[in-house]
Amino acid sequence: MKKKYLLAPGPTPVPAEVLMAMSQPIIHHRTAAYREIFSEVNEGLKYIFQTENEVLTFTSSGTGAMEGTIANLLSPGDKILVVRGGKFGERFGEIGEAYGVEVIPLDVEWGSPVEPADIARKLEEKGDIKAVFTTLCETSTGVANDIKGIGAVVKDHEAVLVVDAISGLGAMEFKPDDWKVDVTVAGSQKGLMIPPGLAFVSLSEKGWKLVGESKLPKYYLSFEKTRISLKKNDHPFTPAVSLVIALREAVKMIKEEGLENVWERHACLAEATRAGVTALGLELFASQAPANAVTAVKVPEGIDGTVLVKNMREKQGVTIAGGQAHLKGKIFRIAHLGYAGQFDVTLAMSALEMVLSELGYKVELGRGVAAAERILLESKG
Amino acid sequence: MKKKYLLAPGPTPVPAEVLMAMSQPIIHHRTAAYREIFSEVNEGLKYIFQTENEVLTFTSSGTGAMEGTIANLLSPGDKILVVRGGKFGERFGEIGEAYGVEVIPLDVEWGSPVEPADIARKLEEKGDIKAVFTTLCETSTGVANDIKGIGAVVKDHEAVLVVDAISGLGAMEFKPDDWKVDVTVAGSQKGLMIPPGLAFVSLSEKGWKLVGESKLPKYYLSFEKTRISLKKNDHPFTPAVSLVIALREAVKMIKEEGLENVWERHACLAEATRAGVTALGLELFASQAPANAVTAVKVPEGIDGTVLVKNMREKQGVTIAGGQAHLKGKIFRIAHLGYAGQFDVTLAMSALEMVLSELGYKVELGRGVAAAERILLESKG
Numbered sequence: 001m002k003k004k005y006l007l008a009p010g011p012t013p014v015p016a017e018v019l020m021a022m023s024q025p026i027i028h029h030r031t032a033a034y035r036e037i038f039s040e041v042n043e044g045l046k047y048i049f050q051t052e053n054e055v056l057t058f059t060s061s062g063t064g065a066m067e068g069t070i071a072n073l074l075s076p077g078d079k080i081l082v083v084r085g086g087k088f089g090e091r092f093g094e095i096g097e098a099y100g101v102e103v104i105p106l107d108v109e110w111g112s113p114v115e116p117a118d119i120a121r122k123l124e125e126k127g128d129i130k131a132v133f134t135t136l137c138e139t140s141t142g143v144a145n146d147i148k149g150i151g152a153v154v155k156d157h158e159a160v161l162v163v164d165a166i167s168g169l170g171a172m173e174f175k176p177d178d179w180k181v182d183v184t185v186a187g188s189q190k191g192l193m194i195p196p197g198l199a200f201v202s203l204s205e206k207g208w209k210l211v212g213e214s215k216l217p218k219y220y221l222s223f224e225k226t227r228i229s230l231k232k233n234d235h236p237f238t239p240a241v242s243l244v245i246a247l248r249e250a251v252k253m254i255k256e257e258g259l260e261n262v263w264e265r266h267a268c269l270a271e272a273t274r275a276g277v278t279a280l281g282l283e284l285f286a287s288q289a290p291a292n293a294v295t296a297v298k299v300p301e302g303i304d305g306t307v308l309v310k311n312m313r314e315k316q317g318v319t320i321a322g323g324q325a326h327l328k329g330k331i332f333r334i335a336h337l338g339y340a341g342q343f344d345v346t347l348a349m350s351a352l353e354m355v356l357s358e359l360g361y362k363v364e365l366g367r368g369v370a371a372a373e374r375i376l377l378e379s380k381g
Numbered sequence: 382m383k384k385k386y387l388l389a390p391g392p393t394p395v396p397a398e399v400l401m402a403m404s405q406p407i408i409h410h411r412t413a414a415y416r417e418i419f420s421e422v423n424e425g426l427k428y429i430f431q432t433e434n435e436v437l438t439f440t441s442s443g444t445g446a447m448e449g450t451i452a453n454l455l456s457p458g459d460k461i462l463v464v465r466g467g468k469f470g471e472r473f474g475e476i477g478e479a480y481g482v483e484v485i486p487l488d489v490e491w492g493s494p495v496e497p498a499d500i501a502r503k504l505e506e507k508g509d510i511k512a513v514f515t516t517l518c519e520t521s522t523g524v525a526n527d528i529k530g531i532g533a534v535v536k537d538h539e540a541v542l543v544v545d546a547i548s549g550l551g552a553m554e555f556k557p558d559d560w561k562v563d564v565t566v567a568g569s570q571k572g573l574m575i576p577p578g579l580a581f582v583s584l585s586e587k588g589w590k591l592v593g594e595s596k597l598p599k600y601y602l603s604f605e606k607t608r609i610s611l612k613k614n615d616h617p618f619t620p621a622v623s624l625v626i627a628l629r630e631a632v633k634m635i636k637e638e639g640l641e642n643v644w645e646r647h648a649c650l651a652e653a654t655r656a657g658v659t660a661l662g663l664e665l666f667a668s669q670a671p672a673n674a675v676t677a678v679k680v681p682e683g684i685d686g687t688v689l690v691k692n693m694r695e696k697q698g699v700t701i702a703g704g705q706a707h708l709k710g711k712i713f714r715i716a717h718l719g720y721a722g723q724f725d726v727t728l729a730m731s732a733l734e735m736v737l738s739e740l741g742y743k744v745e746l747g748r749g750v751a752a753a754e755r756i757l758l759e760s761k762g
Contacts, residue, residue: 004406004408006406006407006408006409008409010619011407011408011409011410011619011622012407013406013407014406014407019403019404019405019406019407020404022400022403022404022623023400023401023403023404024400025385025387025394025395025400026387026392026393026394026395026400026570026576027385027387027392028387028389028392028700029392029577031694031700059440059441059442059445059577059578060440060441060445060601061440061601061618061619061620061621062618062619063600063601063618063619064440064441064445064601064618066601067600067601071598094600095600098598098599098600099598099600100598187619189407189619189622195407195621195622195623195624196410196440196619196620196621196622197440197578197620197621197622197623197624216598217452217479217480217481217597217598218479219444219448219475219476219479219480220441220442220444220445220447220448220602221601237442237443237444237445238391238392238442238443238444238568238570238577239442239577239578240442240576240577240578240621240624241392241570241576241577241578242403242576242578242623242624243576243578243621243623313412319408319409319412
């Protein structure tokens with residue numbers, strides 16, 4: 001028996017209470033019993049999204065909802081500005097191209113956040129841009145973008161601001177209504193602590209206006225159909241009932257802790273993780289604006305990053321993530337996301353110290369753990 | 382405490398073994414452990430689909446996969462022939478129209494199957510039709526279409542044959558390879574006995590050829606991306622991991638019973654249900670070609686169909702389905718689909734007898750149950 005720990009940036013661990021909720025007998029979705037559950041979920045989602053707007057629920061992974069924002073907001077030939085500073089930012093561009101939208105890229109070095117001023121400049125230069133697509137936490141690089149700053153720049157422009165908050169929601173402060181975010185996308189298997197399979201979108205009035213004008217094809221991911229059904233706490237198509245039931249449990253837990261405490265917990269775990277890896281002589285990949293959902297670390301010289309991640313999983317039972325695309329083998333990523341506590345950070349440091357040591361990297365055992373502990377102790381104060 | 386019974390045509394009851402599998406700790410999908418599970422699922426799906434072709438898995442409801450067939454097979458302006466004999470047949474037409482495809486309807490009276498000869502005639506008349514869309518079991522009417530006959534008609538034509546087998550798969554004989562079906566669509570919450578949230582598509586070589594020519598936009602539902610990932614028992618986007626794990630359990634159960642026995646069980650339960658309702662003096666809605674997944678029954682004169690369904694659920698704890706669209710209040714539908722046994726049929730008859738009796742319909746208590754029992758006894762022979 002080897003105990004297993006899941007510290008990847010999604011899927012994230014699911015609390016036992018939530019897993020047990022999923023093992024209840026299935027119920028039909030066109031019943032008062034289901035609508036009551038979904039109504040509770042919908043109220044909870046508005047709280048977690050920090051929005052007065054409705055939150056639409058889709059049975060799909062986060063990418064489905066990302067595609068939904070393209071298909072529901074735009075028309076053929078529309079211009080969009082896409083911040084590309086990681087795999088998920090790039091994905092918006094790929095979807096836009098698949099739909100025949102004119103994608104204007106704003107390339108940012110992977111590992112760095114986008115400068116709101118650069119978005120402002122692009123908006124001025126290009127004119128008639130319909131939407132700006134960016135990411136709260138770019139999961140592939142561990143970078144947090146300044147959404148508040150970006151919102152301040154986009155708000156006076158005709159363009160709507162679309163934010164992929166898939167891995168950021170529930171892990172870091174995010175106030176779309178205050179920050180003038182028009183469209184927020186999220187997924188179930190990150191901060192919301194349930195298995196993958198649900199995705200969410202909420203839209204401002206400015207966002208809905210664009211939906212009214214959109215001419216791209218959509219059906220299953222139709223925001224309009226989903227909004228109409230939502231009024232009766234219903235869905236246009238059969239939802240993943242067991243995941244919605246799981247979400248009710250997870251929402252309860254988040255409400256009990258209080259969203260600001262949830263953010264604070266993530267901030268503390270992230271800081272402890274950063275302190276731990278730094279104390280081991282490792283370098284943060286996203287040192288300028290590290291996210292609180294996941295910490296990306298450069299693989300040190302002479303170490304094979306793929307082997308590091310493999311040994312973490314196979315020898316230590318700790319699943320973390322490697323790098324994606326051109327970062328494969330060059331970074332590793334430790335998540336502290338969702339159902340995560342302080343000893344998830346210390347065990348990650350322990351496992352990392354042992355794996356690095358075995359790979360011949362000079363490491364003082366316990367040093368990373370100690371550095372993390374110091375942060376964790378301070379935060380209790 | 383009132384025991385509850387789910388006899389609706391999806392979601393269908395989930396066996397306890399499957400529910401318990403879903404309450405296992407979540408695992409990451411980019412691991413050998415997951416790929417082993419998904420590989421087992423994929424083998425099982427090919428068996429249940431009775432196909433040598435790969436079966437693609439999507440995280441969506443069945444409608445997502447239906448949309449996938451339009452978006453992945455067609456190009457703007459393509460002509461398609463859509464058999465419209467119920468709500469789900471009509472849905473293909475709606476999706477086609479949303480995507481700018483020319484939909485040629487073949488309208489069939491709700492409650493009747495389509496005549497293969499009528500499809501042949503339309504194909505001759507119209508020419509250059511790219512695809513024919515029809516339904517194995519039209520869930521909204523309880524009609525079984527003669528897919529074998531339709532396959533024989535379409536096979537020599539340029540058009541591909543797309544079959545919505547969402548509620549029919551695993552409930553009635555279906556041999557897409559032998560019958561020359563090019564594209565089969567299915568869902569998780571019907572004969573596969575797991576909760577909603579997964580959908581499936583398998584394609585013949587002729588189907589894949591059309592995919593290669595298609596110009597309609599797709600990304601999340603891309604068949605090509607999904608096929609490439611499937612080669613490594615992987616997914617292009619995060620799948621609903623817990624549902625895939627559930628599916629492994631359900632697939633095991635179906636294999637253990639043997640697919641032909643599963644079909645035979647459904648045939649027997651369906652026949653018993655038809656005998657039961659007929660013995661109560663009720664009339665089958667789809668008398669000409671009733672499906673083995675769900676039995677649609679006309680609401681007798683003087684009875685409010687909506688109240689009947691409501692009383693079944695609220696007074697008897699038995700969830701059945703009412704009519705959809707213009708059939709609302711005019712029919713009710715009892716499913717015998719997936720995890721269903723003989724006493725699901727007899728309890729449905731019991732509940733129906735009591736509800737009808739209370740609503741003032743002249744019914745001899747026990748008569749429907751007895752008629753069902755006679756069929757069930759015979760089938761043991």
